[in-house]
Amino acid sequence: MRARMLTATAAIASILLLAACGDARLDKLSLGISKDSATAVMGEPPQSETGYLTAGKLWNVEFYSRTSAGPKDSIPWGKMSPIILINGKVVGWGWHWWRGEAAKQHIPMPEK
Numbered sequence: 001m002r003a004r005m006l007t008a009t010a011a012i013a014s015i016l017l018l019a020a021c022g023d024a025r026l027d028k029l030s031l032g033i034s035k036d037s038a039t040a041v042m043g044e045p046p047q048s049e050t051g052y053l054t055a056g057k058l059w060n061v062e063f064y065s066r067t068s069a070g071p072k073d074s075i076p077w078g079k080m081s082p083i084i085l086i087n088g089k090v091v092g093w094g095w096h097w098w099r100g101e102a103a104k105q106h107i108p109m110p111e112k
Contacts, residue, residue, distance in 0.1 A: 023066050023081040026093050033090050038062070038083050047080055054105050060085045061098065077110045 028041050039045060046062035063080040083093045092101060102109050
């Protein structure tokens, strides 16, 4: 019984820790919205952007700071939230989604 309680407590603590590391603004995004709409949802321009042309599609990855930062501030990749667009439309967001798609498309990933 005690082992179950410890396991349940550890699971809850892990969920809370992951939620604290997230970016609540990402929950407001929708697939297919435009780049301008994504920027409006995020409430600021991206901190960094990069693009890739693969399989005849233009992939743009916009990185948004999870905290208030100026445009010239240096922020580690892991402290930013990626939003991925293909041909100007949002197709996914978050590190988990981006890592999976980047691997499928053979796109290099920055060190988190």
